[in-house]
Amino acid sequence: MGRSKKKVRVGMIGYKFMGKAHSLAYRNLPFFFDSDAEPVMQAIAGRDEAGVKAAAEKLGWSSYETDWRRLLERDDIDLIDIGSPNNTHAEIAIAAAEAGKHILCEKPLCMNMEEAVRMQQAAHKAGIVHMICHNYRYVPAIRYAKKLIDGGRLGTIYHMRATYLQDWIMDPQFPLVWRLRKEVCGSGTHGDLMAHSIDLARYLVGEMTEVSGMMETFIKQRPLGEMSGGLQAAASGTAEYGEVDVDDAVAFLARFASGALGVFEATRFGKGNRNGNTLEINGSKGSLRWDMENMNNLHLYLDEDERGMQGFRTINCTEPEHPFAGAYWPPGHIIGYEHTFINLISDLMQGIAGGYSPSPNFDDGIRNQLVLTAIEQSARSKQWGSIPEF
Numbered sequence: 001m002g003r004s005k006k007k008v009r010v011g012m013i014g015y016k017f018m019g020k021a022h023s024l025a026y027r028n029l030p031f032f033f034d035s036d037a038e039p040v041m042q043a044i045a046g047r048d049e050a051g052v053k054a055a056a057e058k059l060g061w062s063s064y065e066t067d068w069r070r071l072l073e074r075d076d077i078d079l080i081d082i083g084s085p086n087n088t089h090a091e092i093a094i095a096a097a098e099a100g101k102h103i104l105c106e107k108p109l110c111m112n113m114e115e116a117v118r119m120q121q122a123a124h125k126a127g128i129v130h131m132i133c134h135n136y137r138y139v140p141a142i143r144y145a146k147k148l149i150d151g152g153r154l155g156t157i158y159h160m161r162a163t164y165l166q167d168w169i170m171d172p173q174f175p176l177v178w179r180l181r182k183e184v185c186g187s188g189t190h191g192d193l194m195a196h197s198i199d200l201a202r203y204l205v206g207e208m209t210e211v212s213g214m215m216e217t218f219i220k221q222r223p224l225g226e227m228s229g230g231l232q233a234a235a236s237g238t239a240e241y242g243e244v245d246v247d248d249a250v251a252f253l254a255r256f257a258s259g260a261l262g263v264f265e266a267t268r269f270g271k272g273n274r275n276g277n278t279l280e281i282n283g284s285k286g287s288l289r290w291d292m293e294n295m296n297n298l299h300l301y302l303d304e305d306e307r308g309m310q311g312f313r314t315i316n317c318t319e320p321e322h323p324f325a326g327a328y329w330p331p332g333h334i335i336g337y338e339h340t341f342i343n344l345i346s347d348l349m350q351g352i353a354g355g356y357s358p359s360p361n362f363d364d365g366i367r368n369q370l371v372l373t374a375i376e377q378s379a380r381s382k383q384w385g386s387i388p389e390f
């Protein structure tokens with residue numbers, strides 16, 4: 001007989017792109033992981049009744065609500081999963097914490113520092129388990145890179161350079177969707193993509209102490225419209241245009257507390273790059289490179305290799321030695337984007353069973369927000385900015 005596991009009854013808000021990724025993870029988790037707690041897909045919430053009902057059926061949820069507040073009132077829900085637009089995160093998370101629910105929140109944590117602090121305080125006060133969904137930390141190759149760095153295999157780290165390049169809004173006729181409206185998302189490429197690179201930098205190299213940034217909006221006006229699914233959009237059908245008030249591209253230089261230097265670039269105008277999340281780290285004894293579009297491979301250079309045979313080797317991170325990889329298929333049978341969410345949620349389930357908040361959690365979200373804010377201020381003032389102690 002299997003051991004009896006704690007059931008974690010989930011209520012999820014938002015059911016589009018991230019809702020689909022999270023739903024798939026909840027469904028598949030027990031298939032691959034023997035976690036100490038098991039998710040139960042209890043209910044989803046969305047405002048459009050026909051849409052949320054259809055999504056509940058398709059994605060495998062037992063019930064639905066048309067108001068997220070109902071999820072908080074229900075005593076058959078333990079975990080609130082927030083995948084709605086960024087301007088809703090703080091209100092929902094604070095109310096969820098006050099209702100004693102655990103929280104998984106999509107990135108970026110929220111709109112600004114003030115909200116981030118209130119969210120963190122509410123979560124700490126309520127003593128609930130909290131996580132932020134920086135899923136790229138959960139790529140086995142990234143986990144293995146962390147092991148190599150922490151084990152000293154790369155020696156002293158001198159450089160990190162990261163790019164996060166996409167191209168889905170380059171057509172000037174691409175509509176002014178919520179992801180391009182400051183009042184809904186807080187920032188553009190910055191919070192959407194750069195937040196991921198900042199998280200990977202903090203995870204792999206450590207905290208940053210100062211930054212110098214620049215931001216640009218290339219297309220200043222766009223026709224009105226909304227997302228129609230994934231990263232596609234539909235025009236509103238009117239001839240109306242609106243002003244784009246978020247960044248299309250952002251770049252920054254950083255100093256790490258360790259003494260390392262960082263160079264970062266994120267854009268939605270990197271023609272041909274669909275999800276070009278890449279990084280390179282150089283240390284005194286070796287270097288590594290990673291690219292999300294070939295996410296299972298880690299490229300590693302070690303100075304200790306025999307002269308003449310030195311060069312970047314490609315490690316396919318699908319062996320049992322590679323964190324999370326052993327839960328899936330035999331070596332060489334690769335995994336994909338969706339598995340990063342399964343891995344993250346397996347950690348979340350362990351956290352809920354054990355009463356702790358696995359990293360990345362709201363404390364990481366706050367540190368990420370500090371860096372995002374300092375870059376924005378620096379871009380505005382054209383001065384270097386320091387990252388305050390927190």
Ligand code: SOE
Binds near residue numbers: 193
């Ligand atoms: C769109 O830019 C997006 O879906 C982001 O919102 C995600 O965080 C990123 O992982 C992939 O691209």
